[in-house]
Amino acid sequence: MLQTQPLVSVVILCWNRKDDVKESLTRLRGQTYKEMEVIVVDNGSTDGTIAMIEEDFPEVRLLKMPKNMGIEAYNIGFKNAKGEYIVILDDDSFPAEDAIEKMVDKFKNDEKLGIVAFDVRNYFSYDETNKKVEEKKNTSAAIQNYLMAFNGAGAGARKDVIEQVGFYPEEFFLYWNEQDLSFRVLDAGYKIEFFSDIVSYHKYSPANRASWRAPFYYTRNAFWLLWKNYPMTMVIPITFRLIYLVFYYSLEQYTTVYLKAMFSAIFNIKQIKDKRKPVKKYIAENLRIPFDVSFTFYR
Incomplete structure (x- = not known):
């Protein structure tokens, strides 16, 4: 057969x-x-x-x-x-x-x-x-x-x-x-x-990412990706770093979209409340996530 x-x-x-x-x-x-x-x-x-x-x-x-x-x-x-x-x-x-x-x-x-x-x-x-x-x-x-x-x-x-x-x-x-x-x-x-x-x-095509949608969802979801998957020992310092980057690049690029995305992540956190499952620390440390890409759209 x-x-x-x-x-x-x-x-x-x-x-x-x-x-x-x-x-x-x-x-x-x-x-x-x-x-x-x-x-x-x-x-x-x-x-x-x-x-x-x-x-x-x-x-x-x-x-x-x-x-x-x-x-x-x-x-x-x-x-x-x-x-x-x-x-x-x-x-x-x-x-x-x-x-x-x-x-x-x-x-x-x-x-x-x-x-x-x-x-x-x-x-x-x-x-x-x-x-x-x-x-x-x-x-x-x-x-x-x-x-x-x-x-x-x-x-x-x-x-x-x-x-x-x-x-x-x-x-x-x-x-x-x-x-x-x-x-x-x-x-x-x-x-x-x-x-x-x-x-x-x-x-x-970079033109497809020229609207507010890409920087907004990249930024908001960066917070959610972090809060859902990382061990707490990594969540706190990376969260503070992301907050710093939001304010820094908002001023540098004269935009409010990053701030809106960050506040959306915070105020809608209930959407991920029951989905947090921290991965093993080895995975969090070695799966390299380029969070900075969220802040490159208006350069």
Whole structure:
């Protein structure tokens, strides 16, 4: 009897990026790995995304949200996934054609591997980066010397692991959700490893982060990420450092958004009150979180 390959569920969250979603879904059709389902969770798009998917990609499972629910909608996709493994993508990212096949091999070879972090590369340098992948297609690099999170524009996860530890933190709405999940995966005894030969391409554009949303949610969620996951001996000094940075960069950049975010974190702390579960100190010390990124948007 022929042994069947495990099913992989590709989960994409989209919101008003019809052309990008169309390209991503078209690229997924070219995957060398065929035992997969594609789930698109639409966050209330109004630009024709839904009609395009229904017409051009009838094989896709389309889950329609009544409004923009942020990353909570990812969790709906995860819960509906039937695969043993889940590939996580943004609506403007897609994996290289052999990425899912390579990801499955990594999972098969290491039962403690909880998340595979793809090498997320700039789509706008596609031709150059694709050539480099071809030149090194038989090489991989798993980072062993320190703990790491993953990029939500390209990653694979064991479904049973993220079911066990809990999915993305719905209270965050946007940003730091990958890091929050990483703390819980690592604390449960699983590994997150990066492989340079498993590639995805992301249409990163700084213009998409020019509004108040990115600095607000990055800053607010930095406090919540800290308060949820760190041991108390680390929470207090890092909290004071974050408060200092909020005031410093508010003055430097002539903005009130960081202050609004900090006060939102404090006044809405009840949203995380029952979700605090400090991880082992080793994990908190070695999963390096670049909190300062919250304060770079108005420079």
